[in-house]
Amino acid sequence: MTPLQDAVSAAFARDGALAQADAGHVEREVQVRMALAVAQAIEDKSALVAEAGTGVGKTFAYLVPTLLSGARALISTATKSLQDQLFLRDLPRLRDALKLPVSVALLKGRGSYLCLHRMNQARQSADLPDRWAVRTLAKVEQWSRGTVSGDLAELEGLDERSSVIPLVTSTRENCLGSECPEFRACHVVKARRDAMAADLVVVNHHLFFADMALRDTGVAELLPSVEVAVFDEAHQLAEAGVQFLGTTLSSAQVIDFARDMLGAGLQLARGLVPWSELASRCDKAARDLRIAAAGPLRDLRGTLKLRWDERATREDFTSTLAALGEACVAARVGLDMVSELSPEFSKLAERAAQLGALAGTFSEPAKTGNVRWIDVSPHQARLVESPLDIRDALREQMAAAPKAWVFTSATLGDDDRLSWFTDSAGLEDARTLRLGSPFDYAENARLYVPRAFPKPNEPGHAPAVAGLAARCARALGGRTFVLTTTLRALQSIGEQLRAEFEAQGDSIQVLLQGQVPKRQLMQQFLAQPRSVLVGSQSFWEGIDVPGDALQCVLIDKLPFPPPNDPLVEVRVKRLEAEGRNAFADYFVAEAAVSLKQGAGRLIRSESDRGLLVVCDPRMAAMNYGRRLRQALPPMSLLTTEDEALAWLTSLAGFELPF
Secondary structure (H helix, E strand, C coil): CCHHHHHHHHHHCCCCHHHHHCCCCCCCHHHHHHHHHHHHHHHHCCEEEEEECCCCCHHHHHHHHHHHHCCCEEEEECCHHHHHHHHHHHHHHHHHHHCCCCCEEECCCHHHECCHHHHHHHHHCCCCCCHHHHHHHHHHHHHHCCCCCCEHHHCCCCCCCCCCHHHHCCCCCCCCHHHCCCHHHCHHHHHHHHHHHCCEEEEEHHHHHHHHHHCCCCHHHHHHHCCEEEECCHHHHHHHHHHHHCEEEEHHHHHHHHHHHHHHHHHHCCCCCCHHHHHHHHHHHHHHHHHHHHCCCCCCCCCEEEEHHHHCCCHHHHHHHHHHHHHHHHHHHHHHHCCCCCHHHHHHHHHHHHHHHHHHHCCCCCCCCEEEEEEECCCCEEEEEEECCCHHHHHHHHHHCCCEEEEEECCCCCCCCCHHHHHHHCCCCCEEEEECCCCCHHHHEEEECCCCCCCCCCCCHHHHHHHHHHHHHHHHCCCEEEECCCHHHHHHHHHHHHHHHHHHCCCCEEEECCCCCHHHHHHHHHHCCCEEEEECHHHCCCCCCCHHHCCEEEECCCCCCCCCCHHHHHHHHHHHHCCCCHHHHHHHHHHHHHHHHHHCCCCCCCCCCEEEEECCCHHHHCHHHHHHHHHCCCCEEECCHHHHHHHHHHHHCCCCCC
């Protein structure tokens, strides 16, 4: 072994630095194997793709060799909450245990940091939507006097959906840069300066790709000096890349621009330009575009992805897009007239020009090899043009300077090549490593797939899922998750589950995603064991409920990608053009990864026990069902509902009342 691998082995040993710092440390063979592989990649400056099942301890497996190597490092995670966990908990513990004088920095996107200038503007403006916004702004102001980092995550009780956040944060478009009166105290500038000086920097995937597209997050300056780049939760990397490497024009962007222009105009140049007229024209054009994009759709919940040609060939859509471009051009003309009065107006003029140019871009055909679509939600429409995957972008980064590249997650595929991830990321030549969970799934977990059950496309499916979920929750006394593949199924199953409990006089509570923020919903679930939480996509991963608080997870149907999704359609066509089987190579592979993610909510520690129910008879009856079952951890298979309820009863510790 190399000197670094020797140091890694010593750190993980029973009497090593980790055990001395933590009496609960357990030496795990799979964790050491992964850590040694990471050490090898660091020394070789090579690429490693490592799938590590629940309980392997992958975070320490990549952090220990990275810290011991002394190399400058970039760690990227999927979400801001995971960033905080690494920065606030994992890295300080390891730094102390290994006794290493390593400087660490946390770098997030602009939208995570308070902008002092925009907060001052918001205070002077009367354009706050309601009294809650007034109270929230007052809380932000009070907190701003004591914060050092300016990271809004510090502010307790601030809902991430708050209408105040866009008013007190900056974007690339509205930042005044060095001309800002608060530039010397700018939290974004300070965070980037700290990152450039640190030995190890924690970022997120969105930030990484946004920088590749815009060169605006500080990562571009950082990456060339880094010797190790680690991507945790790498299964989310491709979608984050596709989202940020593309071109986007949203109605919300234009509405925000109109609001900022009106505020600055009335405050700094009242009467010189018809600000209300210009702002109203932009605002109306943006809202008309959202209506034209949505078409006949009503009562939207969540975000719907529409084919570009479904809307782009319609006259109402093309005319509203043209009107939006004209409104932005008119705004720019007005802003240019007063640009010398304040840097605010110069920046606003740039924004108007960019928005007008984007309207022009989407009026022309898409670039060859790209795909276009429209995201429509209750509040906005987003026009998106994007590459199909991250292959070219990632290869360009990897070729720029030799360094170690480590990609890891609990779910990266269902074959030894981890081809679901490596193909889309252009990492076919990387070394791959698959490490199963050290937990005893065969002893502690059961899988039940009901055979005599309505198919997902049959009208009786949602009521049947609700009925089975109710019976499982009664047997267990709550402590159940129902994971749905769509928001429509979430609403239907949640309402029917509630009706089922009310009809039987059960005291079990139904918690439905969307009623309150996600964090608050989880707190309610943990505080009230006699409950069932019904959640959609955001609850399939990143949720950690160890112990007996969660012992049953039901999945409503196999999570195949929606075939009418524009990105899916183009990817399928590309696979078919290559002579490949799109169903096996794409649909089943995607379902296998998503299924592993959902199932991963069940067993979170060595002592956890539970039942996974997949309410889709295709998993038992179809040929591909075998492949999907093999993708899951090795749970013992139950064949009847009686067996499933008996297992739950044994976990609950009481007899069924029949």
